[in-house]
Amino acid sequence: MKKVTRVFYISAIVAILFIVWGIIPEDILPEANLNNVTSIIQTFIVDKFGWFYLLSASAFLVFAIYLIFSKYGNIKLGKPGDEPEYNYITWFAMLFSAGMGIGLVFWGAAEPLSHYHSPPFGEETTGDTAKTAMQYSFFHWGLHPWAIYAIVALALAYFKFRKQSPGVVSAILEPLLGERVKGPWGTLIDFIVVFATIFGVATSLGFGAIQISGGISFITDLDQSITLQLVLIAIVTVLYMISAMTGLNRGIKYLSNVNIILAITLMLFLLFLGPTNFIMNLFTTTFGSYIQNLPSMSFRMTPFNQDNTWIKDWTIFYWAWWIAWAPFVGTFIARVSRGRTIREFVLGVLLVPTIFGALWFSVFGGSAINLEYFEGADIMQHVDDIGTEAALFAVLEQFPLSTFTSIIAILLISTFFITSADSATFVLGMQTTGGSLYPPNKVKFIWGIIQSSAAAVLLWQGGLGALQTASIIAAFPFAIIIILMIFSLLKSFKEEAKEIDLKKKR
Template sequence: MKKVTNVFWISLFISIIFVLWGAIAPKNLNYVSTSTQSFLTDKFGWLYIFSVTIFLVYCIYLIVSRYGKMKLGKPEDQPEYSRLSWLAMLFSAGMGIGIIFWGSAEPLVHFAAPPEAEPETIEAAKKALRYSAFHWGFHTWGIYTIIALSIAYFKFRREVPGVISATFQPLLGDKVNGVIGKIIDIIAVFATIFGVATSLGLGASQIGGGLAFISDIENTMTTKFIIILIVTVLFMISAWSGISRGIKYLSNINIILAIILLVLTIILGPTGYLFETFAKTTISYFKSIPADSFRFTSNDPQYKQWIKDWTVFYWAWFIAWSPFVGTFIARISKGRTIREFVTGVLVIPTVFCVLWFAVFGGSSLFQETEGINKGLTDLATEEAMFGMFSSLPFGTIVTVLALVLIGTFFVTSADSATFVLGMQSTNGNLNPPNAVKLTWGVIQAATASVLLASGGLGALQTASIVSAFPFIFILLIMIISLTKALREDYRK
């Protein structure tokens, strides 16, 4: 533990206080966090939405700008990983459990309660898929691109420590090594903890829901705690083996299993309808991007609440995830040009996500609208996908495959997060001590558990929104700092 910094000890102390708070007074924790969330979404919901749009516009600018040919590293540096392994690792870290959990559930929720259409109509089904594509498309990956590019650029080109605060060096100078820098890194640590805890809670809930569908195991809080405990042991083993072994191999397994599950659902489901749905959803998504990107107010109270419950939550969740995802993607991206990096991180995962929702959401909506499996909209969100599988041939086999995929995504996300938290609390050490990684692994699991106990899925959403708020400002200033550095280095 000699390599740790004050960021580690301060963050660990506050994390333990939070976990104890949740364990001793879960209702009080839920009340305080919910009240804070309500204030932030009411007063600053527009800021979450507007900021994420700025991130995406800046990414597009980088692709077409003169800076696109600059490398993340020295001119002679080459990529450490193959393009396939690189894409698999960034996708596993960036999405993981989220698309599995919401793939069927989100379109069904929008179908049953759409903000701008009659419920449970063909028009509602079309817009439900468009909303899902918007929430998991370019905007999401734009957030990750900003922070990952900044960290990678400063780490591999200017050879500064791979911590969030180091990306502010052009603006703050040596002050990044002082109190201001430590505060930035501590905020990043907490955003990571709560962002990942949200995913772990969702994963545990969905694994429990799947087990309940194919067995007599009830999806109780005890079941979820046991699942978190088991998976915690597994991702600690993976974390111990290091990034080039555990995370790399599991990420490749994830992408293979995800593709197999996707293909099976297409073949066993309404194949022609799903391909048509993908094409129409893609077109609708692209046409609506400008309007949806700036939609943060409405005269309709119900629609305004929908924006808070969905778009603001998602942007906050992904912002909270971004220190973890960004640091991890930066770590594996040395040697790539800025244009290749931004295009890869922004475009490829977006296409896959839109296809994913078209297939799983489309299959669920098809079964619901055609009367094949009425009642899917009545299921709990964590059970929606398994309900859809129950009407497919070999549904039990597909369900088991999905549970395995959720488990591997669970392990990979948590494993990657322990690595990133280790980096951020050891001044950017690319190989943080195992004791540090395991410590953060326990904290992540404990945080997910107390959030589930204090308020279930709602508490997980609340934690993301609250923890993401201060990090919005860090990301916005990071853009200014990166631009200043690119201008300085381009002239050399």
């Protein structure tokens, strides 16, 4: 444990204290329980600074697009002779698995269906509402979140592999803050990163267990009990800890490739068994309307309708959630992107996951809406009766070989579950050992246990929502950190461009 920094000890202590706070029953702390306190803080931030999240996320996307066309696009994330460590297929699979794989499976059918029944504007369950529902699903999982990830990952990869700085977020700000990043300010920045990662991933582990148990309950006679969910967390913990101990080039690499194969198999299966023509027509028209309306959606608020909470509940919530996930996903993407140019990196991170995600929502969300709009199936009733996790399995049930496809879906959720947790233990290890590319197994083991314990204990106590809220609260200061990252990057790019120009003149 010689490599660990003080961020490790501070973060571990705070995480344990939060878990303890989360399991204290409400009758003991009626006003000061974790769920109540975090909800009050989150409500205040969303109510008062929702505009800040919208402006920030849009600014991050504009900056990412600027980098593609800028003179800095040819700068390599590494030394001039460095070549990419992974081929394109493996690279896309790894960044996609870490980025939002399990979320796409969870929300692929559920989100478009939810917007169809409770739209951001207009009447519910109409043809126009269906188009709007798909458009906003593309929006929430498209260019904006991947731009946030791209900026954080780019900054980490640039400073780590090209400038040989420590692979921690605080080191990125050295051009702006100077030596202060090596003191309390740097510790605070890295703590925010670790805090958001621990609780963001722990929440996803809990929700993953809920969906796996929901799928098992849907196709068997087993009850979706808390016992089943805790057993699933225990099993997956063992699996991802084994994967984490094998290192990046074995466990995560192989599992990410398995993820992408299972995801494409399930998606193609439903595409060709389902209403293929309708799905592809929907994909084409929705992608066009998404691009066309991207500016207006990016800045849409409802100042004259204070009672409309849709933007707060969905768009602002998502932008805060993606920012909270950015330290984790960004660190992981940076680690697997050495040797690529800035232009190649940004294009890959922005476009490939966005297009794949749009196709995914068209297949699963489109199938769900098609079943309700044209065939009178009541998929939403399953969601109301069982929960959001039932939407995917309720859709699959309407098609041939539903048991087989449901099993494939459960396997897909499980492998995404494992890779997300595996990636997170690596990132937490890296961020608490001064940026080591090969954090000790002991450190990864400790973070793995803390993550799973947080998910299990708070799932048992019903406090996962509070944990998610705590993670999103961390997004507010981290959004400011990302803005500082952009200025730090631009300053470094300009200095490097001057050096290159001087060398040419000589």
